[in-house]
Amino acid sequence: MNQKQRDFLIDQVRKNHRKEEETLNKQRPEEPSLNNYITAAILDGTFKLRPTETIRKTIKERVLKLGKKGSLLGSGRSSWKDDDEDDDVIELKAKDFFELPPGYTEAYDEYTRRRAEFDKKADDLDAMRDTLTLKIQIGSDKVLDQLIEQADNLADLSLMQTSLILKESQKQLTK
Numbered sequence: 001m002n003q004k005q006r007d008f009l010i011d012q013v014r015k016n017h018r019k020e021e022e023t024l025n026k027q028r029p030e031e032p033s034l035n036n037y038i039t040a041a042i043l044d045g046t047f048k049l050r051p052t053e054t055i056r057k058t059i060k061e062r063v064l065k066l067g068k069k070g071s072l073l074g075s076g077r078s079s080w081k082d083d084d085e086d087d088d089v090i091e092l093k094a095k096d097f098f099e100l101p102p103g104y105t106e107a108y109d110e111y112t113r114r115r116a117e118f119d120k121k122a123d124d125l126d127a128m129r130d131t132l133t134l135k136i137q138i139g140s141d142k143v144l145d146q147l148i149e150q151a152d153n154l155a156d157l158s159l160m161q162t163s164l165i166l167k168e169s170q171k172q173l174t175k
Contacts, residue, residue, distance in 0.1 A: 009136050009144065017129040024121055029114040034094050037104035048099040058096040 041047040049055070063072050073088050094100075136144060 013132045029111050031111050032107035037101045041101040
């Protein structure tokens with residue numbers, strides 16, 4: 001198999017990888033919005049602030065970690081105002097100030113689980129592409145000659161990977 005044929009096969013692997021990646025990306029889980037859950041908690045009356053002492057302790061720890069150039073107080077625009085003046089603002093993490101609504105923690109835990117599954121599938125897909133590319137670059141001509149005839153018909157990388165593994169196994173058995 002010449003280099004042009006190998007390049008063609010690698011190009012097919014990359015095209016199939018892109019298609020599978022696009023399909024997989026449509027299944028990417030969406031992170032729940034803490035803003036929406038806190039707003040809903042305010043509206044339904046279940047909204048809770050963290051205890052005052054906990055907030056004070058958190059702010060104190062944050063201020064001490066800011067370093068020489070950091071500042072808790074900053075300048076920012078308030079979207080709640082009608083005028084164009086800048087106001088001094090204090091930025092705090094929502095979880096440091098509010099008790100997280102129970103619905104949010106459940107939704108976030110589910111998101112975290114689904115995101116880990118998604119990330120694994122994406123990593124596996126990339127690893128399969130890389131493995132196939134390497135096998136094509138260094139594989140024997142005999143195995144690759146048979147595979148290049150099938151390249152246009154292979155629907156996904158896992159089929160291509162399986163085909164390469166089977167052909168390599170057959171080759172090893174005939175030795």
